[in-house]
Amino acid sequence: MRLLAPAALWFAAAIPVVILFYLLKRKRVVRLVSSTLLWQKFLAETQASAPFQRLRHNWLLILQLLMLVLAIFALARPYFSGRLAGGNxxxxxxxxxxxxxxxxxxxxxxxxxxxxxxxxxxxxxxxxxxxxxxxxxxxxxxxxxxxxxxxxxxxxxxxxxxxxxxxxxxxxxxxxxxxxxxxxxxxxxxxxxxxxxxxxxxxxxxxxxxxxVGQRANNLGIVSLDVRPNPEDPSRRAVFTSVANSSPDEQKTEIELRFDDQLLETKSITIPATNTTPVVFLAAQPRDGVFSVRITAQDDLAADNQASIVSVLPQPAKVLLVTHGNRLLEKALKAAGKVELSVASDVTESKPNFDLVVLDDVTPAVWPRLNTLAIHSMNTNWFSSVGSVEGPAIVDWKSTHPLLRFVGFDNVAIMKSLVVKTPARFRRARKQLAVPHFISHLHRQRGRLAEPGVGSSQPASGQGGRAVSSGAQRANQIGGSDVSGRHQARARPRPERAGTGVWRHGEAGRLSPRPRHEPDGLLRGPA
Incomplete structure (x- = not known):
């Protein structure tokens, strides 16, 4: 046994003091009594000359000494040392x-x-x-x-x-x-x-x-929910959902479609054991709201018996086309659907109220601070030599390129194109017999991604074609019958710059399948 406060043992010096109190004679008080017969013993004590007396057996003394020893022992704080196994x-x-x-x-x-x-x-x-x-x-x-x-x-x-x-x-x-x-x-x-x-x-x-935890797998649940425009009828919505059966037995249930708590349709479905069944609903949507699907089966889990999705009617995109009269590009943007197109000759403010600004052969007075597609908007010094070629044939195009992933050139004829010697840092987006016509090089101009020097090929009259766009689904068929001779007469000749394709109305079909090599090493078609 050890002590945490051994200095407390000094209080043991108080034990003799307590015993001393019991050894001293008591001082008697003088009283007048009628007889001393009963007080002989006390008279003998008072007659003795010594101040001390013999220590007698006294229970009070024993109790006092015991309490003093326990108090001293507690103040010393004894303890036993040993080894204790640690916990896990x-x-x-x-x-x-x-x-x-x-x-x-x-x-x-x-x-x-x-x-x-x-x-x-x-x-x-x-x-x-x-x-x-x-x-x-x-x-x-x-x-x-x-x-x-x-x-x-x-x-x-x-x-x-x-x-x-x-x-x-x-x-x-x-x-x-x-x-x-x-x-x-x-x-x-x-x-x-x-x-x-x-x-x-x-x-x-x-x-x-x-x-x-758990005893069985008795549950039917909605595992997916999506809403899309109906491709066959844009005025209606297609609601796609899937119901999974986790039980080992075949289950039958009814599934309900609601729009803003209004019941639209109910279908009965059968889901094989441990399998998933897809369900498709077609419904009209008069306004923005919430489509909900719910299954009526009684199972062990109610949390996955209902699912909801917010459906917002698409808003038309506001597009500003800044051009000097490119009617084909204007018709291509209008044919995209859900587009409010405005045409202007220049941009006068940095933040016009549009979702997209398309610059066609225009260098704006003020560059817009929003989504901008710039086509041939500024001169560059990227090309050391520039030439031209008549009727190059398109043999292949890179369909995985961001500019061309929604575009096809099967029905496109190019009447005249500029010939450039491509720098090593450029990437070819389309191949043709005479010249790498499309050059994709994203250039950051004042914090916006622009596409300077991109060639613009256009379909010939009487043939269907597809308009080229950047990053959005703009593969919209344009009929050549919308282009008339009146439009040709009003078209203003534009200067030919590096990387820009030129198409002239009425010259379709003049393609040359026999290219020739020039002294500068470029492959060109006959002029």
Whole structure:
């Protein structure tokens, strides 16, 4: 035994003082009595000359000495030293995904898992430590490492089930980092096992103790929902959904489509065991609103029996075309659909009220600070030599290029094109027998992506063609019958610049299949 405060033993000097008080004779008070017969003993004491008396047996003295010794012993704080085994770390993971709301357990899978977790906390030793993790769409640390059972119980009781999917991999990876290189550590997982992607933690030696919750798989659920314009009738909407059957038996149910709580249609479907069945609805949408689908089957999980999606009617895009009279480009933009097109000869403000500005052979006075497509808008010094060729034939184009992924050149004829010697930093977007006609080089001009020097090929009269655009779906067929001789007469000749294709009305079909080599090494067609 050892003492934490051995200096308190100095209080033991008070023990002789207490005994001394009992050795001293008492001082008697003189009283007048009628007889001294009963006071002979006390008379003998008063007649003695010594101030001390013989110590007699006295219970009060014994009690006082015992209390003094105990007080001194307490002040000295004695203790016994020895070796105590340390506690183990336990990581508790509670699955809070939507599947834990199933009612095949009483009252639900999550409540049963919570009760089992509280029992585990009660069984901890005083030296054990525990971490509480809540696993749902993200992993949340509900309680850091502690041995206080009251804090652990409070953390588990504060956990709530969610409607999110299960992502147990993140929680298990966090538990693996907490228990790494710790002897006796354990990871306790309370889940129904409905979690994909667990192969990532295989063969990692995780000290996992799995507590299975759930008795059966009796559930029908809506697993996908999307709404798109009906390609056959743009005034109607197509609602795509899928219903999954997780039970081992074939299930039948009815599925309802509602728009803003108004029932539109009901269908009866049969879903094979452990399979998924797609369902398509066609419905009119008079305004912006919410489409909802609901299945009427009674199963163990009600959270996935209904799904909703917001559907907003498309608004027309406001496009400003700045050009000197390119009627074909104007018709191409109008044919895109859902486009409010305005035509101007210049841009006078930096932020016009448009969604897109298309610059066609125009250098604006003020560059717009919004989405801008610039075609041949500024001169460059990229090319060392410039020539021209008549009727080059298109043999191939790079359909994966961002400019050409929605464009086809099967019905396009080029009457005349400039011939340039391509620098090494340029990329060829289309191949033709005479010249790399389309050159794709994105140039940043005042913080906006522009496409200077891009060639613009246009379809000949009487043949269908497709207008070229950047990054958006603008492969709209343009009929050549809309182009008349009157338009040809009004067209103003434009200077030919490097990289710009020139098309003249009425010269379609003059293609030369026999290119020739020039002294500068370029492959050209006959003039």
């Amino acid at each position: 770390l336990q990581v508790l993971i509670l699955d809070a995904s939507a599947s834990m709301q199933c009612t095949d357990e009483t009252p639900s899978r999550f409540e049963k898992a919570r009760a089992e977790a509280l029992k585990l906390v009660n069984s901890l030793r005083d030296t054990d430590r525990m971490v509480v993790l809540l696993a749902a769409a993200v992993t949340e640390v509900k309680q850091s490492e502690t041995s206080e059972k009251s804090l652990l119980r409070r953390a588990i009781e504060s956990c709530r089930v969610t409607d999110s999917p299960t992502r147990l991999v993140e929680a298990l990876k966090m538990a693996e980092s907490l228990t790494r290189d710790k002897t006796g550590a354990e990871v306790h997982l309370f889940s129904d096992g409905a979690a994909p992607g667990l192969s990532e933690i295989e063969n990692k030696g995780l000290p996992l103790v799995y507590h299975l």
